[in-house]
Amino acid sequence: MNGYRRDPAGTHPELLTPEYRSTRLRAPDRPLIILPHTLTEVTGPVYGHEGIGPLDHDLTRQHAGEPLGERIVVCGRVLDGDGRPVRNSLVEVWQCNAAGRYVHRVDQHPAPLDPNFTGAGRCLTDDEGRYRFVTIKPGAYPWGNHENAWRPAHIHFSLFGPAFATRLVTQMYFPGDPLFAHDPIFQSVREPAARERLVARFDLETTEPEWALGYQWDIVLRGREATPVED
Amino acid sequence: MSTPSQTVGPFFEFALPYEGGERLVSPGDADAILIVGVVLDGDGKPVDDALVEIWQANRLGRYRHPEDTREELPLEDGFTGFGRCPTDAEGRFEFVTVKPGAVDGQAPHILVCLLARGVLRHLYTRLYFPDEAEANAADPLLASIEDPAVRATLVARALDGVLAFDIHLQGEQQTAFLDV
Numbered sequence: 001m002n003g004y005r006r007d008p009a010g011t012h013p014e015l016l017t018p019e020y021r022s023t024r025l026r027a028p029d030r031p032l033i034i035l036p037h038t039l040t041e042v043t044g045p046v047y048g049h050e051g052i053g054p055l056d057h058d059l060t061r062q063h064a065g066e067p068l069g070e071r072i073v074v075c076g077r078v079l080d081g082d083g084r085p086v087r088n089s090l091v092e093v094w095q096c097n098a099a100g101r102y103v104h105r106v107d108q109h110p111a112p113l114d115p116n117f118t119g120a121g122r123c124l125t126d127d128e129g130r131y132r133f134v135t136i137k138p139g140a141y142p143w144g145n146h147e148n149a150w151r152p153a154h155i156h157f158s159l160f161g162p163a164f165a166t167r168l169v170t171q172m173y174f175p176g177d178p179l180f181a182h183d184p185i186f187q188s189v190r191e192p193a194a195r196e197r198l199v200a201r202f203d204l205e206t207t208e209p210e211w212a213l214g215y216q217w218d219i220v221l222r223g224r225e226a227t228p229v230e231d
Numbered sequence: 232m233s234t235p236s237q238t239v240g241p242f243f244e245f246a247l248p249y250e251g252g253e254r255l256v257s258p259g260d261a262d263a264i265l266i267v268g269v270v271l272d273g274d275g276k277p278v279d280d281a282l283v284e285i286w287q288a289n290r291l292g293r294y295r296h297p298e299d300t301r302e303e304l305p306l307e308d309g310f311t312g313f314g315r316c317p318t319d320a321e322g323r324f325e326f327v328t329v330k331p332g333a334v335d336g337q338a339p340h341i342l343v344c345l346l347a348r349g350v351l352r353h354l355y356t357r358l359y360f361p362d363e364a365e366a367n368a369a370d371p372l373l374a375s376i377e378d379p380a381v382r383a384t385l386v387a388r389a390l391d392g393v394l395a396f397d398i399h400l401q402g403e404q405q406t407a408f409l410d411v
Contacts, residue, residue: 020351026348029402046311
């Protein structure tokens with residue numbers, strides 16, 4: 001059995017990133033224990049189309065009316081570390097509305113809720129690893145991390161990939177956001193090239209005339225080891 | 232090059248949890264077990280905005296996944312092996328499931344994944360069973376951990392018919408987290 005490759009240092013954030021205040025009491029202080037992959041880690045939940053509704057990928061059509069905001073299409077491919085498509089894989093997304101407010105009891109930001117927008121969607125990747133969501137562009141919003149702290153606009157993504165070892169929860173950002181330099185969560189990825197992989201690309205081909213701007217964002221999950229795990 | 236991880240943030244509750252996510256089997260199942268736990272931060276305060284996920288084999292030790300090709304161990308209708316539970320205001324989570332069978336020379340175990348605000352990359356750990364002393368002693372992961380106190384953080388405690396598995400993110404009692 002072959003395990004999955006560990007990502008090079010700098011790919012993911014350090015768990016303790018003091019500028020992001022919440023990590024100070026939540027980042028483990030002892031080093032992680034290396035677990036050579038077993039059948040437990042190279043397997044993971046398998047999803048079928050039965051769990052996905054026909055409009056689950058369209059966050060603009062989940063209510064009686066249309067949400068306010070700039071309509072966008074966000075699509076791309078889920079690939080493994082060797083560039084192969086990750087097929088039939090669950091992609092879950094969630095976001096705030098165009099005004100920067102989440103449908104969540106704890107979100108205290110004094111911006112309006114939109115009765116026509118919840119902000120949650122899901123889909124399965126197709127045979128080429130493609131996913132596609134229709135939504136509205138989320139707003140920036142303030143948070144209590146430091147004085148005058150604002151999160152750049154982002155969409156949360158949750159993916160499983162083929163195995164529990166390939167689980168990925170991340171955030172997609174929009175190109176050219178002036179808040180990048182001031183956001184400790186975005187900056188928690190220390191390698192600039194890795195950070196850039198969190199930013200979608202505006203794409204005129206994906207843009208639908210008279211209707212919605214298009215963004216492309218490919219997601220790359222860990223690749224497979226070429227040789228079996230030693231027992 | 233892999234896409235970097237980012238925190239799940241505090242605002243996932245309307246999106247990721249789903250009805251029955253914590254019930255892998257019916258509570259009426261003769262083999263049903265209840266796992267309960269609390270997630271605690273470095274100050275010992277409950278973490279009320281975490282999401283706990285589990286992944287496990289069925290009671291025979293078979294995973295519902297194409298790479299588990301052991302046809303001699305049948306799959307069970309309705310048992311996916313996956314569970315998801317957000318923590319409540321007291322930091323509590325729970326799962327109703329069955330004890331998985333042993334897999335490939337390892338002691339019976341459940342893979343546990345924790346997501347939360349302030350956790351920039353999901354944390355993995357494993358839950359082992361207190362009534363499996365012999366198998367636990369021979370388990371490759373448990374055996375690789377020298378400090379018995381650290382090893383003990385991976386073994387649930389039997390309490391009044393319930394399996395207690397608290398997750399300490401930091402401090403003296405920190406749970407052993409795994410680099411998967």
